[in-house]
Each structure stands twice: as C-alpha cells, then as structure tokens.
Amino acid sequence: MTQQTIRKVVIAGGGTAGWTAAAALARQLGPLLDITLVESEDIGTVGVGESTIPTARTFNALLGIDEAAFMRATQATFKLGISFENWGEIGDRYIHSFGQVGKSTWMGGFHHFWMQAQAQGFGGDLGDYCLELKAAEGDRFFTGENGPLNYAYHLDAGLYGQFLRRMAEADGAKRVEGKIASVRQSAADGAIEALVMESGQAVEGDLFIDCTGFRGLLIEQTLKAGYEDWDHWLPTNSALAVQTRSTEPAKPYTRAIAHHAGWRWKIPLQHRVGNGLVYCNEFMSDDEALALLQSEIEGETLIPPRLIRYRTGRRRKTWDKNVVALGLSSGFVEPLESTSIHLIMVGVTRLMQLFPFGGISQAAVDRYNRLADDELEKIRDFIILHYKATERTDSPFWDRVREMQIPDSLAQRIELFRESAQVYQAPGELFQVDSWLQVLLGQRVQPESFHAMGRLMPPQQLKQALDDLKRNIAATVSRLPQHQAFLDAYCAPPVSKSA
Numbered sequence: 275m276t277q278q279t280i281r282k283v284v285i286a287g288g289g290t291a292g293w294t295a296a297a298a299l300a301r302q303l304g305p306l307l308d309i310t311l312v313e314s315e316d317i318g319t320v321g322v323g324e325s326t327i328p329t330a331r332t333f334n335a336l337l338g339i340d341e342a343a344f345m346r347a348t349q350a351t352f353k354l355g356i357s358f359e360n361w362g363e364i365g366d367r368y369i370h371s372f373g374q375v376g377k378s379t380w381m382g383g384f385h386h387f388w389m390q391a392q393a394q395g396f397g398g399d400l401g402d403y404c405l406e407l408k409a410a411e412g413d414r415f416f417t418g419e420n421g422p423l424n425y426a427y428h429l430d431a432g433l434y435g436q437f438l439r440r441m442a443e444a445d446g447a448k449r450v451e452g453k454i455a456s457v458r459q460s461a462a463d464g465a466i467e468a469l470v471m472e473s474g475q476a477v478e479g480d481l482f483i484d485c486t487g488f489r490g491l492l493i494e495q496t497l498k499a500g501y502e503d504w505d506h507w508l509p510t511n512s513a514l515a516v517q518t519r520s521t522e523p524a525k526p527y528t529r530a531i532a533h534h535a536g537w538r539w540k541i542p543l544q545h546r547v548g549n550g551l552v553y554c555n556e557f558m559s560d561d562e563a564l565a566l567l568q569s570e571i572e573g574e575t576l577i578p579p580r581l582i583r584y585r586t587g588r589r590r591k592t593w594d595k596n597v598v599a600l601g602l603s604s605g606f607v608e609p610l611e612s613t614s615i616h617l618i619m620v621g622v623t624r625l626m627q628l629f630p631f632g633g634i635s636q637a638a639v640d641r642y643n644r645l646a647d648d649e650l651e652k653i654r655d656f657i658i659l660h661y662k663a664t665e666r667t668d669s670p671f672w673d674r675v676r677e678m679q680i681p682d683s684l685a686q687r688i689e690l691f692r693e694s695a696q697v698y699q700a701p702g703e704l705f706q707v708d709s710w711l712q713v714l715l716g717q718r719v720q721p722e723s724f725h726a727m728g729r730l731m732p733p734q735q736l737k738q739a740l741d742d743l744k745r746n747i748a749a750t751v752s753r754l755p756q757h758q759a760f761l762d763a764y765c766a767p768p769v770s771k772s773a
Contacts, residue, residue, distance in 0.1 A: 279633045281308055284479030286454065286469060286492055288313035290431050290615060291601025292485035293438035295622045300445035301337050302626055309447040312454065312469055312477055324541045324548040325353065325528050325612035326426040328372050329704075333619040337441070341417075346765050347437040349544040350429040351524045352417070352757060354410040356611070360532040361717055363665045368716030369527065370611075372424045373406025375708045376743060382725040383697060385711055387736065389721070390728025396737050400715060402744045404708075405751065410527045414754035415761070422750060426612070428528065428541045428548075450477055457496045465595040466492060481596050481630070483622075484603045493589055493599040500590035501605075507658050507680060508586035508608055509671075510536050514563055515550040515580050518573035523758035530610060531570075534558075534669035538570060539609070544765065546576055552608065557671040584608070592646040593639045598625055605650060610657050616704070617653075621646065645702070652703045655684040656710070663688070663717040688719065695721035 283299060285292050288311060296311045334344060344350065355371035362368075376384025384403065391397030401407045406423055409415060417423065443449065450471070458468040458476065468478040484492040493499045505511060524542035531538050536553035551567040558566075564579060588605030592598065599605075601618045624645060628638045662680050666672035680688075687710070690696045697710045728736060754760075 280480040280630050281306070282479040283307050283309045283481050283483065284469060284477055285309070285311040285483045285485055287311075287485035287487065287603075288435060288439070288449075289485065289487070289601070290435050290438075291487075291603075291618045292483075293435045293442060294615075294618050295483050295485060295600055295625075296442035296447040297337060297438040297445070298333075298619075298622045298626065300442045300447040303629065304445050304447075306631070309442070310450060310477055310479070311442070311447060312450045312452070312471070314453045315451065316453065324431055324543070325428050325539075325609070326615050327612055327704075328424055328426045329616050329619065330426055333623070336623070339441075342764055344437065345427070345429075345544075346767065348427075348429040348433045349546075350427045350765075351542055351544060351761055352415050352526045353426040353428050353528060354406045354415070354423065354526045356528045356530050357410070358530050358532075358660070358713075358716060360666075361530075361537075361660060361664060363718065364668065366716075366718075368712065369401065369407050369410055370709060370712045370716065371401075371404055371407035371410055371527075372426060373404040373708065374424075375400060375407075375711060376403040378707075379727070381727050383707060383711065385697075385715075386695060386725040387728045387731075388740070389695060389724040390726075391736055391740055394733050394736075397740055398744065400711075403740070403747065405747050407712075408747055408751045409754055410525075412751055412754075413523065413525055413757050414751055415526045415757040416754045417764075425526070428524075428543055430543055430545075431615075450475070454491065457492060459496065463595065464497070466496065466597055479596075481598070481634070483625075484597055484599045485601050487602045488584060488606070490589065490599060490603040492597045493591070493594060493603055497594045497597055499594045499599070501585070502587050502590055503585060504587040504607070504654060505585060507654070507678065508661070509554045509556070509674065510552050510586070510608055511584060512555045512560070512563065513550050513552045513582045513584070513609070514560075514567050515548070515582060516567065516571065516578070517576040518547045518549055518571050519576060520545070520547055521573040523756070524761060526757040528612065532666070533566060535563075535671045537610070538567065544761065547573060550609075552610075554671060557669070588647070588650050591643055592621070593642045596634055598642075604646070607650065607654050607657055610660060611653070611705075613653050613657075613704070617650070620649065648702055649704060651681075651683070652700060652705070655681055655687070656705045656713070658684055659688070659710075659713055660717065663714065663719050665718055688714075691719060691721060693722055695724035 355369050357369050359367045378384045452471045454469045455472045456470045466482050468476040529540040535558035538551040541548040549571045553563050592604045600621045661675035697707045699706050
C-alpha cells in the first residue's frame with residue numbers, strides 16, 4: 275500500500291448523507307483511510323427523510339448493524355410498502371408493496387395468468403396474490419429467522435444520523451465542528467485541496483465528499499458541475515413538514531395522499547408521526563399549503579411546520595475532479611417513492627467499489643457517473659409514471675402532469691404495457707417488475723391484450739391454482755401478529771442479566 279495516493283477523505287456536511295458515508299467508509303475501509311467529517315451544529319439538515327426501501331436492510335447488514343438496536347435507536351417501525359390514495363382518480367387507493375405478486379414463469383409474469391382468469395370471470399383482485407400487500411392491509415407483520423416478508427423501515431432521520439455518527443467515531447472517523455469559510459483549490463487543475471474553517475483551521479484531503487445538501491458547496495458553488503432541471507416532468511418544488519403525536523397504532527406502510535396540487539405523506543414512527551405536504555407553488559400558495567396540511571393532520575403538533583424548497587433534477591457530474599456529491603448535493607427527484615436514503619447508500623457503496631486508492635482516474639470517474647446517471651434516470655421515470663398515469667381532471671396541476679410530454683424511455687414502457695401487458699426490469703434498475711405492475715394497474719393503465727400462456731391451462735386448473743395461492747397467502751397473513759404488538763416486543767429494551 276506504499277503506492278497509495280488517496281488516503282485522506284474529507285466529508286463536508288453531516289446529516290444522514292454525511293454520517294452514512296463516514297460510517298460505511300470507516301467500517302469497511304477504515305484501516306486504509308483517514309476519515310474526517312466537517313459539520314456545524316449551527317447549520318440544520320433537511321432531516322425529513324423518514325422512509326426507506328428494502329435496500330436499507332442490505333446496507334445495514336453490510337455495516338453489521340443489529341436490527342433491533344438500530345430500530346430502538348431510531349424509533350423505527352416496519353414498512354411493507356406505500357398506500358397511494360387519490361392518484362388515479364379521487365377515491366382510488368392501491369398499495370405499492372415490496373412483495374412479489376404471484377408466481378411467474380420464464381415465459382411471462384404471473385399477471386398474465388391473472389388477466390386470463392379475469393377474462394374468464396374469476397381471479398379476484400391482483401393484490402390477493404401478494405403476501406406483503408395483504409399483510410399491509412391487515413396491519414400485520416413478523417420478521418425473524420425464515421420470516422416471510424420483504425420490508426423496509428420508517429425511521430427518525432435525525433436519530434439515524436446520530437446512530438451512524440456513534441458507529442463512525444467508534445471505527446475511527448474524526449469530526450471537526452465549525453462552518454466552512456472558504457474552499458482552497460489547486461492552482462494547477464482546480465481540484466480541492468482543503469476546507470478552510472471560520473476558525474482558520476485548514477482541513478486538507480485527497481478526496482472530498484460533498485454532503486452539504488441542496489447548496490452543493492463543493493460540487494456546485496466551487497467546481498460548477500452544473501445542474502439538469504427536471505421540473506418540466508416533476509413540477510413539485512415545495513414541501514411543508516411537521517411532526518405530530520401518534521393517535522393510533524403504527525401501520526406498516528407509508529401513506530401518500532394526492533391533493534389538488536401535489537400530495538401529502540404520513541409516516542408512523544414509534545414515538546410520533548411524520549407528516550408533510552408536497553406541492554408546486556405555481557398552483558398552491560404557501561399559506562394554502564399550510565392550511566391544508568393543518569386541516570388534515572391528526573394529533574398534537576410537536577414542532578412548527580417547516581418549509582422546504584427544492585428543485586427536482588440532478589448534478590451534471592456526480593463525481594467531478596476529487597469531489598463526489600452524495601445525497602441532496604447530487605440531485606433530488608422528490609420523496610414520493612422514498613429513494614433519497616437509498617441513493618445515499620448506493621452512492622457510498624459504489625464509491626467503495628471504485629475507490630481510487632492509486633489516484634483518481636478519469637475512467638473510474640466516468641464509470642461512477644454513468645452508473646449514477648443511469649440509476650437516477652430510471653428512478654425518475656418510475657416517479658413520473660405516478661403523475662402521468664392519472665385520470666384526475668379536477669385541477670390545473672393534474673391537467674398539466676396528465677398532458678405533459680414524458681421521457682421516451684417512460685413513454686415506451688407505458689405503450690408496451692398498454693398494448694400487451696408486458697413489464698420489465700432493466701439491468702441495474704432499482705424498481706422491479708412487481709413495482710411497475712402495481713403502479714401501472716393501480717393507476718388505471720389498462721392493457722389491451724396479454725400473453726396467452728394462461729390458455730394452456732384448462733380454466734378449472736387455472737382457477738384451482740389461483741385459489742390455492744390466494745388461500746395460502748390468507749392463511750399466512752392470519753398467523754402473523756399485529757404490527758404494533760410485534761413492534762413493541764421486538765424493540766423492547768434488552769433485559770439486563772443480573773449478577
């Protein structure tokens with residue numbers, strides 16, 4: 275390792291992004307690196323990213339995190355999916371679950387069998403064939419050895435950052451308190467050499483990770499990497515967030531409830547509920563948004579509502595020179611499908627895989643940026659689908675998104691599904707076939723035809739197979755405990771052993 279030229283890693287900014295990076299690098303590459311995180315207690319973080327997807331479990335396992343301890347520390351609850359309300363049309367509700375729908379074959383997805391059954395007058399709801407969806411509807415949950423459910427978490431982002439900080443510091447990461455006054459760059463190539471603090475201290479590094487949020491202090495304000503706006507596809511640009519006291523048992527899913535200029539979220543934690551209203555301020559004023567949010571929330575308000583402005587889009591370069599942007603500094607596609615924390619986790623994982631120990635190579639930078647761009651574009655398309663695939667005609671906002679031009683990549687997917695019920699997961703794509711299927715059908719995109727493989731089975735045999743599958747799922751759900759009861763037992767403090 276004497277040839278190593280990249281050793282000092284400096285992380286600008288704390289919060290979920292900064293401490294996720296510090297904890298992962300310290301845990302996985304600690305002996306090879308000198309890791310310093312710079313943050314100021316006077317600078318707040320957005321801190322409302324309270325919902326995750328199942329990849330968070332993989333990441334936590336990579337770091338060797340004990341799940342029950344993590345959940346106690348972050349006041350987390352379990353999440354089986356998202357309940358979308360009023361999206362296809364006012365009064366509609368469907369669940370995008372994290373589960374597998376039915377049993378597919380090499381020739382085609384399960385939904386083709388189900389559509390054949392529908393054509394013959396039986397089969398029931400597609401959701402009857404998804405364990406996670408039925409468990410979510412019944413507020414039931416279980417995990418453990420051979421646990422049957424695929425799940426994620428709702429968590430307190432602030433507490434998660436503190437949890438990761440304790441981990442990172444225990445593994446050798448150092449923290450510098452204070453505000454960054456200026457950034458020192460190399461006269462030769464413009465790469466960053468040091469962060470100069472208000473105290474006068476210079477924090478020098480070989481590689482810098484920008485976790486300074488929307489302002490992008492290093493990647494944009496210093497290196498001018500550029501920003502690609504996506505507001506013509508994702509026009510929401512404002513959010514109000516507020517916390518309330520719980521008034522009911524925690525449900526194992528997020529609620530995303532559409533309104534006339536956007537949507538609102540409800541996320542149950544152990545100790546409170548996270549609420550927010552997402553909107554486009556071209557169609558709704560801040561005062562109107564606040565009034566709507568306050569009229570819809572339940573329970574005592576614990577903090578004043580907080581206004582957050584954002585621009586949907588991405589940095590033109592996620593990695594530029596010796597700076598890697600992580601979290602909000604790299605871009606934002608709005609919180610609808612809870613992808614923000616995932617993108618932080620996958621960003622630092624990708625960095626560890628491509629870490630430039632022997633010096634920064636343009637080929638590695640290009641590879642990192644290509645992977646980041648490709649994943650974000652596919653996530654973008656999936657989120658645009660929720661807006662485009664609507665039949666709402668009740669407001670100018672929904673008229674705009676229903677009629678807007680969309681990326682060709684998404685238009686081709688929708689057309690393929692409309693014509694033949696074909697759904698696919700592209701290489702490197704986050705969202706699986708079952709996710710696309712649940713949203714497409716949940717928002718009234720009806721196929722004109724489907725694969726005929728279901729006709730290879732006699733109708734009675736097909737009906738028997740579907741009935742058996744439905745019955746097995748219902749039986750499994752009936753044996754699961756209620757989510758709140760399981761959560762209380764699972765997250766109870768460990769009993770100390772007496773001497």
